[in-house]
Amino acid sequence: MADAVHALRHDPTMPRPPLSAVEPLLRRTAGARAVVTGGAGFVGSHLGEELVRRGCSVHIVDDLSSGDRANLAALTGSPQVRCTFASVADPMVAHAICADADVVFHLAGTVGVQRLAAAPLEVMQRNLHCSEAMLAAAAAHGVPLLLASSSEVYGDGPVPFREQDPVRPGVTEGPRGGYACAKAMGEWLAFGHAARTGWPVVVARLFNTVGPRQSGRHGMVLPRFVAQALRGEPLTVYGSGEQTRCFAHVREVVRALVDLAAAPGAAGSVFNVGSELETSVAELAAIVRAAAGCEAPIVRLPLASVFPPGFGDPPRRRPCLDRLRRTIGWVPSMPLREIVAELLALGRAGERSVDSLRNVAN
Numbered sequence: 240m241a242d243a244v245h246a247l248r249h250d251p252t253m254p255r256p257p258l259s260a261v262e263p264l265l266r267r268t269a270g271a272r273a274v275v276t277g278g279a280g281f282v283g284s285h286l287g288e289e290l291v292r293r294g295c296s297v298h299i300v301d302d303l304s305s306g307d308r309a310n311l312a313a314l315t316g317s318p319q320v321r322c323t324f325a326s327v328a329d330p331m332v333a334h335a336i337c338a339d340a341d342v343v344f345h346l347a348g349t350v351g352v353q354r355l356a357a358a359p360l361e362v363m364q365r366n367l368h369c370s371e372a373m374l375a376a377a378a379a380h381g382v383p384l385l386l387a388s389s390s391e392v393y394g395d396g397p398v399p400f401r402e403q404d405p406v407r408p409g410v411t412e413g414p415r416g417g418y419a420c421a422k423a424m425g426e427w428l429a430f431g432h433a434a435r436t437g438w439p440v441v442v443a444r445l446f447n448t449v450g451p452r453q454s455g456r457h458g459m460v461l462p463r464f465v466a467q468a469l470r471g472e473p474l475t476v477y478g479s480g481e482q483t484r485c486f487a488h489v490r491e492v493v494r495a496l497v498d499l500a501a502a503p504g505a506a507g508s509v510f511n512v513g514s515e516l517e518t519s520v521a522e523l524a525a526i527v528r529a530a531a532g533c534e535a536p537i538v539r540l541p542l543a544s545v546f547p548p549g550f551g552d553p554p555r556r557r558p559c560l561d562r563l564r565r566t567i568g569w570v571p572s573m574p575l576r577e578i579v580a581e582l583l584a585l586g587r588a589g590e591r592s593v594d595s596l597r598n599v600a601n
């Protein structure tokens with residue numbers, strides 16, 4: 240498949256000639272060998288399925304610290320898929336998986352505000368170390384890489400968030416910014432390697448992504464509301480409920496990631512990836528409650544009762560998607576009501592991700 244990618248293996252000590260800015264990470268997806276780090280996670284497992292649909296062979300790499308083998312049910316058994324259960328924070332693992340890859344989608348890391356609130360040091364270190372090792376290995380092997388970053392880097396900046404806006408991780412005395420900073424540092428490291436060697440990298444800043452298999456155990460408002468409504472329990476809105484998010488369906492998000500990898504002119508740039516349809520959390524609770532026919536009330540919990548002191552909750556989060564639209568020709572737009580209907584139907588049918596919420600504490 241050497242012709243499927245423009246990057247040939249090279250001696251990392253030698254400067255690479257600058258690449259044409261219009262070259263995609265992947266010239267064609269069919270037959271390409273793709274690595275998905277964090278491939279047993281919520282987004283990673285959907286990405287693996289999208290890559291298989293497009294004819295790639297897929298190497299899932301995951302240390303199962305937050306991923307789950309059950310997320311791989313649709314992938315295991317496929318001759319196009321293999322799995323390695325190990326951490327890419329280990330440079331030996333990171334190098335080994337690059338040896339026979341045409342492209343890397345680097346998603347491995349830890350997400351979830353409740354994880355961050357409970358164990359900020361571990362979350363910051365895991366995200367930083369995974370990216371540091373994986374970026375160094377992929378750059379050394381010259382394997383093109385798409386880095387999954389986060390809308391958290393924009394903090395509580397003015398909306399819509401544009402890729403060229405400065406990052407705003409916040410104060411170091413508050414833990415939330417540490418996650419944002421680790422993600423932003425990953426982006427800087429990626430561009431640092433690219434500047435040194437001409438290595439092709441694309442950064443995708445993911446906004447709130449929802450869909451089947453997402454767990455509400457560590458935050459993640461929509462699966463929590465769906466599980467609460469299905470159990471006939473009160474829906475817990477944190478703070479005023481006026482804070483907004485834009486929710487994109489994971490199947491659309493992973494399509495956008497693969498389209499970005501295949502897009503001419505994407506290398507060397509950051510892209511917001513998500514939906515631009517803004518919804519307040521209170522509105523989201525009302526939509527889920529009504530769609531579920533739930534009679535339990537919507538309750539408001541003060542932020543101070545759910546988050547540690549100094550843990551901010553961005554008041555608005557909306558991306559500008561001009562760059563994404565220009566580059567791949569479309570943006571995620573599945574209406575929230577359709578997404579909610581799908582999750583409720585799956586929940587009623589006993590879908591595992593909702594089952595796994597039976598013991599979610601509010």
Ligand code: UDP
Nearest residue numbers: 352458459460461463475476477482520552
């Ligand atoms: N949230 C809520 N109730 C919950 C869980 C979350 O009101 O049970 C709020 C949370 O405070 C935030 C929004 O929903 O304002 C989205 O939270 P999530 O953890 O899904 O993602 P975030 O955008 O904060 O990373």
